[in-house]
Amino acid sequence: MYNFLKSVAKNILPKNILVRYEENFRKLLTPIYRGGNCQCNLCGTKLKNFAELENGDKLCPICGSLPRTRRLFMLLNDEFISSNVIVLDFSPSRSLYRKMKKRKEISYYSSDFENEFLADYCYDITNIDAQDQKFDLITCYHVLEHITEDQRAMSELFRVLKDNGTLLVQTPFKKGEIYEDQNITSEEERLKHFGQNDHVRIYSVLGLENRLKKAGFLTDVKTFKSDEYYGLNDNETVIVCRK
Structure with a gap:
């Protein structure tokens, strides 16, 4: 229907x-x-x-939220959102954007670089137009797999995150090693190799974790079980990064 x-x-x-x-x-x-x-x-x-x-x-047919968005919202509420935090959210879903914008106890910065999402800022994740240590919390969901210079992006995320701040990262994952090839540039080939025509790699959990560590982060890999009542997927992985 x-x-x-x-x-x-x-x-x-x-x-x-x-x-x-x-x-x-x-x-x-x-x-x-x-x-x-x-x-x-x-x-x-x-x-x-x-x-x-x-x-x-x-x-959710009523707000359009996906399982990963509902899981993220649950994590934010249960563990990471408190009064007066400054949040940077890259390419937020429309449902999450609308919800977070209404929260008066936080400062919410939403960013979309290619005008595909609802957002108030247009930050280049490889050259973020913000001062050092500005944000208490950053969410970077399904973004890094689009970024050719991902290590540069991770360094920028580290720079703008406050000491003791938190970065939440998620991408599609595969087993084994990171799969990437800079010679694969056409949309057709990217779709074939990476699963989407604007992706440039497929991370493994360990591979992404190692790159985040190289940028300076302390990492904690969390894997969650399904929840039928809230429509949450099984074996969903989020990398929690601390500075």
Whole structure:
């Protein structure tokens, strides 16, 4: 049902209209999905079921959150957000952006370099236009696999993070070693080799952890179990970095 309605909407309405009025359009789905079997922790809606995407991810039809976004929001609330923290969020999901912008007890900096996400800043992650040690908390989810000079990006993240600050990192992962090849440059080849046409590598957990350590971070790899009620995936990995 959800995938069909989304396809119809995308064929009828321009993208800018869909994004601008997304919250209103999604609210129309509430009577269809309302129930008591599960709940989105981002928008708080109790659902009879999440909408299942082609890759198996469980999407909240009411706010559009993905499992990794709901997990991140849970982590932020449970462990990392407190009053007066300054947060830098790279390429946030629209649902998370809208939620975090409403929080008055924090200073929230959202950044998108290629105008694909809702954001208030346009930081180049390899040359962040911010002073040293500005941020208490940085979230960098599904960004580094897009960045050719990833080691330079990690050094910049280290520079703008305060002492004792926290960086949360997640990318797609594979077993074994990092797979990258600078000779693979076309969208077709990147899709074939890296799984997405704008990715430049696939990290392994250990490989990414080692690069983060090289940039100066102390790292802690956390792997989480599934949660059917909140629609969270099994074996989801987040690297928690400290300075």
